[in-house]
Every structure is written in structure tokens, then in C-alpha cells.
Amino acid sequence: MTLSPQWLDELRARTTLSTVIGPSVKLIKAGREFKACCPFHNEKTPSFTINDEKGFYHCFGCGAHGDAIRFLTDHRGLPFMDAVKELAGKAGMDVPAPDPRDRERQERSAGLHDVMGAAQKWYVEQLDGIEGGEARAYLEKRGVTASTIRNFGIGFAPDARGKLKAALKNLGEDKLIECGLLIQPEEDGKSSYDRFRGRIMFPIRDARGRVIGFGGRILGAGEPKYLNSPDTVLFDKGRTLYNIDRAGPASRKTNRLIVVEGYMDVIGLSRAGIDEAVAPNGTAVTETQLERMWRLDGQPICCFDGDAAGQKAAVRAAMRALPHLGPERTLRFVALPAGQDPDDLVRQGGKAAIEALLEKPEPLVDRLWRHEVDAAPLDTPESRAGLKARLMEHVQAIGEPNVRQLYRDEWLQRFDTLVRPQRGQQQQGQGRSLFPRREWKKQGGRFVPPPPMPQAATRAIGAGGIDRTTARALVLGHALYPDAIGDHVETFAHLPIDDRAAAKLRDRMVDLTMSGQMLDRTGITTILADTETASEWKQVSKGGDIGFSFTRSKSDPELARRDLGLAVEALHAKTEIELALAEATRRLEQEFSEKAYAEQQRLIAAKKSYNDRLASLAGNE
Structure with missing residues (x-):
């Protein structure tokens, strides 16, 4: 059934919002509005306001906001059409007849x-x-x-x-x-x-x-x-959650939602007084189920079994959530003791045992990192390149730009710490800056970047440099958006640029950045066009629009900076994958094995993936 915007506006106009919310909370008259303690989170001082004239409510504590329909769907858990029908009945309006x-x-x-x-x-x-x-x-x-x-x-x-x-x-x-x-x-x-x-x-x-x-x-x-039950007119196992009717009201009181694997897990938690638990119906968590969870809690806690199958289900849920993550939409995880499910834990230790686990859930960013690091030994260049490729594939799955960039930065920091430990740096896993100033040395009046990762020394094995057009596009992009250089200066400095003009300009830009100069577009182009690099800048700058968002001066700055970061990272990862692929091929030629062949094929697919990613960036407006 399709309801026109005009009909919905009429429904809202005929509905007095305070009468809809009044039965759920105690309202206090405050001038032309009402105040109340927010029904969406626990509070003692009223920060929830209802404005009948404008037809919306807003909480200054938790940010809850909406109209009468939204209140019925979010607070009472009604489906949209059920909420509309209830309001229409009270307003004396007939819901348009369906076909x-x-x-x-x-x-x-x-x-x-x-x-x-x-x-x-x-x-x-x-x-x-x-x-x-x-x-x-x-x-x-x-x-x-x-x-x-x-x-x-x-x-x-x-x-x-x-x-x-x-x-x-x-x-x-x-x-x-x-x-x-x-x-x-x-x-x-x-x-x-x-x-x-x-x-x-x-x-x-x-x-x-x-x-x-x-x-x-x-x-x-x-x-x-x-x-x-099979899928029927009433039941679609991928669109509903077991115990949603009881968990909805409970989660609004406790401000959390727990996701478990099965019926007995939900019932076991309920016996311990934890009613805000739901379970998928014998399937992996679906996108529709994620949407239903996030309507109740922006960061549900996945509490799956401690066995291999349970942990596999946790990773599947994390990967399913990636495209839909947002500033207030994520998942968290708790690791149950090996071989135990939530029902076992409750029966052995009661509510205290499960609450102790739920107290410190693991963020999604940590859960996927741990999964990929533990997937295989990191004792070869190929395996390390594979880890980085898998992490970046997860990054690319994230739809929200800001979240995607933050995941990328976080995982690159951890990867850098993991594969290239430095004396005196923080212990592995705690992270450090990707580009610590102390790692750079000044020689001959210029800053020299730290040495690349060990496998880059074997570049002659098979990795070629970046093609001329792409190299010049990167240089032009960083000249147009110079504030992006510092985001990935070390990676940018190590890119294998064979084009002499582009390489010389890149080195000058890196040196300017590491010297601490804060340059805008005009400032950096003025320096690049001076005597030292005038000829090279003339060659590169006359190329004009090369097809990327970051080579167009009038592009959206946020999009251009994001695409620059993605392009630099894709080219760097592609280089490492090419090196690993060359080494894997050499080993395969020496002695065939199924494992070596599988690794070679995976690296070939990863290389194609990064080529496709670079091609897609050229289409961004």
C-alpha cells in the first residue's frame, strides 16, 4: 500500500502529539510545550520536549526525535502501517484502500x-x-x-x-x-x-x-x-526476530539489546532477568534483522556461542553490518567461554556471570581485526599482503564515508605496528601514529622517509611502477588539496613512481609537508612552479582534468580528499600484492602445492579488485 505525503501530512495535522505520548510518560506543561523524562533512556531530570504545534518531540539528552508515527514505531515497536492505522482511527480518517x-x-x-x-x-x-x-x-x-x-x-x-x-x-x-x-x-x-x-x-x-x-x-x-515454520504470508524468517515482542519494551528500559543464537539462549537470559534479548530464526543475521535491531539500540551486543560455529556466526554478522554502519549504528561482541552458550553460563553462574561479560563488549572494529589477524600465520610477505588486502576489502564495504575513513586509518595503524615494529614504540595492538616525525631523517636539506617494509626491497621481482597518467593525477590532486598529504604522507612517499616529473614533484611536496609548512592550494602551487621544479610542474599541470574527483578544482573537497586517500592506499596495496604475487608464482614454479596455488589465485583476485577500485574512483564526480 502506498500512502501519499499529502495524506500523511493530514494525519499528522489531525493528531495531537501530547495525547499520543501522554499515556506512556508523565507530561509537565512548560509554556507552549510539554516536558517529560525521556521514555527512550533513563534520566531523572526531564530533557524530553513535546511540541504540539510543530508536531514533533525531541530529547536533548539522547537525541530521540520524531512525530507521532515515529513515536509509535520506536517506543511501542509497532510496524509503520499499524501505527498509521491506530492514529487514523483516533483521528477519524480512513486509511486509503489497498488494491x-x-x-x-x-x-x-x-x-x-x-x-x-x-x-x-x-x-x-x-x-x-x-x-x-x-x-x-x-x-x-x-x-x-x-x-x-x-x-x-x-x-x-x-x-x-x-x-x-x-x-x-x-x-x-x-x-x-x-x-x-x-x-x-x-x-x-x-x-x-x-x-x-x-x-x-x-x-x-x-x-x-x-x-x-x-x-x-x-x-x-x-x-x-x-x-x-516455512515462509508464509505471516512468517519470513529473515525479516523477524524471536522474542521481538518482549525484547522491544525491555530494551527501551535498559538501553541495550542482546543478540543470541537460539530460542533457549533467549529463554536462559530471561530466567536471569535479562529480557532484552532476541535471536535470528535459525539463519545468519540478515540486513532486515539488523535494521530492526538498530531501531531498538544503535549498538546491539552479539552474544554468540563460544564454539567455532558461534564465532563464525559473529564474524558473518559483523561483515553483514559493514555496508550499513553509521555514526550511531554498529555492533558489539562478547566472547563466551569455549564450548558454552549463554544458557550454559546463566545456569552455572546466574545473572552475575552474564553481566560480567556484557559489561565490556568488544567493538566491531576490534572483532574483525582479531578475526583477520588470527586467520593465518603472518610469516611471509604474501600472508602479510593478504591480511592488508582483506582489511581494505572490509573497509571498502563500509558505505558511510566518515566511518569508512576512520576504519581505514585505524586498521592501517595497527597493520603498520604489527608488521614493522620499531624500537621504543608502543606495544603491539596499542597503535601509534602512522607517520611519527622521529622516523624521518633530514639529509642534504631534505626530509627522507623511513625505509619501506622489507618486502619492498624486492620490487625488482615483478612489481612495476605506477603508470604515468595515474602518477601525475596523484601529484595534481595533492596540489589541489594539499591538506590531504599529511593523512598518508609516508605511504605517498613510498609509492613507486617511475615518471621523473611526477616523482620530483611528489618528493618536493613530501618535503614541504614534513617541514611543517601549512600550505593552501595557492601556496603550494606557487612553490612548485618556482625554479627548482618549474619544468616538472608545467608538464604535470597542463594535463588538466585527468578523470578523478581530486584532479578537478571544483570538486567537493570532502569527496576529493577521500578519493585521494583511497587511491594512494589502493596503489600502495596493489604494489605490495604484486610483490607477493611474484614471490608466490616463483615458489609455485619451484614446487607445486595446492596451498601455494590457492594463495597465488587469491592474490590475482586481490590485484584485480584493486584495479577495479582504481577504475571506479575515476568515475566519481
């Missing part, structure tokens, strides 16, 4: 909610019955109390092919099939039968608390261990 197909789908969905509710009730009755004895014993063994069973609506599906079908036959076999409760065989003449058999049943609810699907855990041996 016939949408109307039919909504009417069918309403009926299916009743079917799912009836199924959940029946499963609960079976858990309490004679056939539910083994299931009750299992839950008791796992520490699940009667009140927890009640709160989560846990039930039991008997190990029979037709008991649910018979019990709910008055609701219609077609609806039971459409809900995924029955399986209809493809063979003609075959009867439908119960999907869930011999399983403990965990109802999956939407944000409004309506049952939309089930997860069933088998009792005893058998596969799969957990069986979910």
Missing part, C-alpha cells in the same frame, strides 16, 4: 493469525497432557520453570502425523497448509500431515505479540535438531 490483491492478502492474514493462535494454544495443552511428560522433563532439566513456559507460550507437538490436523479441522485444511502447520505432498492423492511431530514448540511472535510461526526442537535423536 484488491493487497486487501485480499490482508484479509487472509487476519484469518491466519487466528489459526496460528489456535495452534499455539493446542500445543500448550499437549505439553500439559500425558504425552508431554518427556518434554516437561527436558525443560525442567534445562532449568525452564512453569512461569517461563507460560511467558514464552512453549508447547509440545506429539509424535503423530495427524493429531493437529484433526484437532483444528474446523479451521480448514487449506488454512493449516497455508500457515505451514501441515505439509501437503506433491504427489497426487497423498493426504496432508502435521509438519511438527515429537518436538518442543517455541511460538515466534511479531512485534504486536501475534504468533506468526514456530520453531520446534526435537526430543531425542533426529534431524534437524530445530525445525522452523
